[in-house]
Structure formats: structure tokens, C-alpha cells
Amino acid sequence: MGRFIINGGNALNGEVSISGSKNSALPILASTILIKGVSVIENCPNISDVNKTIDILRILGCKVSFSNGKVVVDSKNANMFEVPSDISEKMRSSIIFMGALLGRFNEVITGYPGGCEIGERPIDFHIKAFEEMGVKFENSGCSIYGFGKNFKGANINLDFPSVGATENIMILASVSEGQTVIYNSAREPEIIDLQNFLNKAGADIKGAGTDTIYINGVKELKPVEYSVMSDRIEAGTFMCAVATTGGEVFLKNANATDMRQIILRISETGCIIKEYENGISVKKSGFIKPVNIIRTEPFPGFPTDMQPQMMSVLSLARGTSIIVENVFESRFKHILELSKMGADISFEGRTAVIKGVSSLNGSCVVCRDLRGGASLIVAGLSAKGETCVQNSVYVERGYENLDMKIRNLGGDIKLLK
Numbered sequence: 019m020g021r022f023i024i025n026g027g028n029a030l031n032g033e034v035s036i037s038g039s040k041n042s043a044l045p046i047l048a049s050t051i052l053i054k055g056v057s058v059i060e061n062c063p064n065i066s067d068v069n070k071t072i073d074i075l076r077i078l079g080c081k082v083s084f085s086n087g088k089v090v091v092d093s094k095n096a097n098m099f100e101v102p103s104d105i106s107e108k109m110r111s112s113i114i115f116m117g118a119l120l121g122r123f124n125e126v127i128t129g130y131p132g133g134c135e136i137g138e139r140p141i142d143f144h145i146k147a148f149e150e151m152g153v154k155f156e157n158s159g160c161s162i163y164g165f166g167k168n169f170k171g172a173n174i175n176l177d178f179p180s181v182g183a184t185e186n187i188m189i190l191a192s193v194s195e196g197q198t199v200i201y202n203s204a205r206e207p208e209i210i211d212l213q214n215f216l217n218k219a220g221a222d223i224k225g226a227g228t229d230t231i232y233i234n235g236v237k238e239l240k241p242v243e244y245s246v247m248s249d250r251i252e253a254g255t256f257m258c259a260v261a262t263t264g265g266e267v268f269l270k271n272a273n274a275t276d277m278r279q280i281i282l283r284i285s286e287t288g289c290i291i292k293e294y295e296n297g298i299s300v301k302k303s304g305f306i307k308p309v310n311i312i313r314t315e316p317f318p319g320f321p322t323d324m325q326p327q328m329m330s331v332l333s334l335a336r337g338t339s340i341i342v343e344n345v346f347e348s349r350f351k352h353i354l355e356l357s358k359m360g361a362d363i364s365f366e367g368r369t370a371v372i373k374g375v376s377s378l379n380g381s382c383v384v385c386r387d388l389r390g391g392a393s394l395i396v397a398g399l400s401a402k403g404e405t406c407v408q409n410s411v412y413v414e415r416g417y418e419n420l421d422m423k424i425r426n427l428g429g430d431i432k433l434l435k
């Protein structure tokens with residue numbers, strides 16, 4: 019397992035190019051299974067979750083090449099409908115292949131993605147929705163088998179605006195007969211990106227970005243070229259790093275429309291954020307102000323994927339802040355690690371109280387999930403002395419060349435494999 023070694027105290031200055039969005043690239047790559055031909059997906063981040071998704075496409079019989087952000091997928095000869103359980107157990111997001119494999123082969127076998135570091139991560143919304151479209155499921159030990167034919171559109175009410183369930187339903191419904199309406203759908207920008215990709219391939223989908231999405235099934239989708247949106251969570255993570263270390267950074271390709279709540283809350287801590295055609299600038303100014311209370315919510319609320327990084331910023335604020343984690347039931351594993359660095363944070367259930375301290379101290383800390391790891395790096399960049407963040411593999415799942423990007427801005431960080 020690799021580790022990041024950080025010597026804190028350097029302000030970050032300069033320009034960083036924000037990579038393509040992990041959470042948009044993954045469902046789009048899975049959808050290429052529906053397209054019997056060559057699809058080209060640009061601006062894909064070179065991160066382990068994307069590389070694992072490409073491994074799955076190859077196992078399913080696709081020919082795939084990946085270089086300089088461009089993934090070329092030839093799904094003509096795809097001939098497998100089973101996602102190997104050793105991969106699906108390690109990567110929760112592989113559940114997104116379910117809709118695409120049912121749409122292509124009328125069958126799917128995948129391991130139960132199972133819980134992960136931030137919570138139980140059930141898939142009941144996905145299963146219930148697919149059953150309403152005519153899919154039958156059988157469990158066999160730790161894997162699940164979905165099958166049927168002539169899947170039909172249905173009116174689906176989601177109990178919670180689940181991102182993955184919304185995406186999975188859109189993908190299968192795009193090639194199922196009749197109309198599917200998803201009520202209480204997730205509204206994240208990545209859902210809009212998936213709609214745009216599928217429509218460019220010939221699908222008929224409207225309403226992404228709202229709480230109701232209409233999909234009229236078409237016979238088949240055709241090969242397409244598409245460029246993935248930029249990663250709003252990576253951009254927000256860099257904003258937090260400037261907030262804790264000082265300096266001024268231009269986030270090239272960041273899209274402010276996707277980041278309203280992130281921009282609002284980070285501005286509240288005292289940072290100056292300016293929006294431009296091709297990106298966003300963020301500048302630390304004065305001391306970090308506390309933020310009364312932040313509640314994580316489905317989009318357009320404050321994103322849960324920014325909660326740990328924001329906690330690192332608020333641990334250095336002049337005053338007390340509260341964060342309530344409403345989306346995942348155990349997404350506070352970074353609190354213990356931040357406390358090792360001198361942060362004064364207590365929590366009960368889903369509510370954390372962060373009493374700001376004047377500075378953090380370098381320490382040896384353990385990364386237990388992707389965004390928790392990012393929060394420890396954000397804290398380490400400002401801490402006095404050396405911080406060692408172990409289990410870098412979690413961070414490498416979702417951030418492309420993070421150490422190099424930070425070094426190019428003046429941060430003292432290296433990744434030891």
C-alpha cells in the first residue's frame with residue numbers, strides 16, 4: 019500500500035487543470051456496452067476506478083484502448099454478461115453495469131457490491147426499479163442473477179434520489195420498449211452528462227437535472243464520440259487545499275454551475291472565489307471563518323463527497339462549525355485521523371461539531387476511504403511538520419496525479435508506492 023508524505027506550510031499558487039469527472043466517466047463507460055460499435059470517450063481521468071471499469075469492459079469481450087484521457091471502446095463482439103465478483107466486491111460502482119448488460123444481453127450476473135468504507139451501500143432501489151421493468155432476479159450466494167426479455171418502460175418512484183439507481187434505470191430504459199418516468203430522480207450534474215451522452219448515441223431522454231426524468235426507449239444506440247464533464251469534487255478539493263494553506267489558484271475547466279453550494283460554503287470561510295469562462299480562481303484571504311452548520315444533501319445541496327475536505331478546512335477556523343452527514347450513515351472515519359493531527363472534533367451519529375484550532379500538527383494517519391483520504395491531504399498541506407497519509411490506494415481511485423498537481427502549485431508532497 020502506498021503513502022503520501024507531506025511537509026506542510028507551503029501556500030499553493032498557480033494553475034491546475036481539473037480532470038474529467040470520475041462519477042460521470044464510470045456510468046458513461048458502462049453504457050458503451052449498449053453500443054455495438056466503436057465509441058470514443060474523451061477527458062476520462064487516469065484513475066484506478068476508470069482502469070477497473072475498463073478491465074470489466076475487456077472481460078465482457080470489448081476491445082478497449084486508453085491513452086491521454088481518450089478511451090476507445092469497441093463493443094461489437096461483447097459476449098459476456100457476468101461482472102466478476104472479485105472486481106464488483108472491490109468497486110461498488112460496478113453495479114452500474116447492471117442496466118447496460120440487461121439492455122444488451124437481457125441477462126446479468128454480478129457480485130453484490132456489498133458495503134464499503136462509508137456505509138452499507140444497498141442496491142434495493144436498483145432491483146425494485148428493474149423488477150418494475152420486467153427483470154427477474156435470483157440470488158446465488160454472493161452474486162445476483164438478473165434475466166428476462168422485452169423489458170418495458172415503467173413509472174418508477176425512487177424512495178431516495180439515488181445517483182446510481184437513477185443512472186442504472188436511465189441506461190436500461192433507453193433501449194426498453196415504451197416510456198419510463200423516474201420520479202424523485204437524482205439531479206446531480208453527472209446525471210445530465212449521462213443523458214447528453216445517451217442522447218448523442220440516439221437515445222430519447224429528457225429532464226436530467228430535475229426530479230423527474232422521461233425516457234422513451236429506442237431500438238438501439240449508435241457509436242458516438244463524447245467528452246466527459248470536469249470533476250466538480252476534484253475542483254472543490256483544491257479549493258479546500260487553498261483555504262487551509264493560503265495562496266491563489268486558478269482551477270482550469272472547473273464549471274461553477276456544477277458547484278454552487280461548494281462555492282457558497284467555501285466563500286463563507288473567507289476565501290475569494292471568482293468565476294471565468296474557462297475556470298474558477300480561489301484565493302485565501304485572512305483567517306478561516308467558521309460556518310454555522312453544513313448539511314450534506316443530494317444535489318443541489320452541499321455534496322456529501324465534499325464533507326470530509328470541508329471538515330479539514332473548518333478544523334482550522336476561528337470558531338465552531340457543525341456538519342451533518344445526511345447521505346451516508348458512516349462517513350466520519352476521517353475524524354479520528356484528523357484528531358491525531360490536533361483537530362478538535364466530536365461527533366454523535368451523523369452530526370459532527372468542529373471546534374477550530376490555530377494549527378494542526380503533522381502526524382502519521384490512515385486513509386480509510388477516497389474523500390477521507392483527500393481530507394487528510396488537505397489538512398497535511400497546512401500542518402506543522404511532516405504528515406504521512408497511509409493507504410494512498412483509496413485516493414488514487416478518484417484523483418488523477420494528485421501529488422504532481424499539488425507539487426506544481428508549490429505543495430511539498432510525494433507519493434511513495
Ligand code: EPZ
Nearest residue numbers: 041111139140141142143144180181182183323345346388
Ligand atoms: C454516487 O454513489 C457516487 N459514486 C458517490 O461518490 C456519491 O457520494 C453518491 O452518489 C451520492 O452523491 C459514483 O457516482 C460512482 P446513492 P451511489 O445511490 O450511486 C442509499 C465518491 O466519493 N441507497 O446516491 O452509490 C445509499 O446507501 C463516491 O466519488 C439505498 O439505500 O450513491 C446512500 O445512503 C462516494 N439503496 C444513499 O442512498 C440503493 O439501492 C445515496 O446513495 C441505493 C442507494
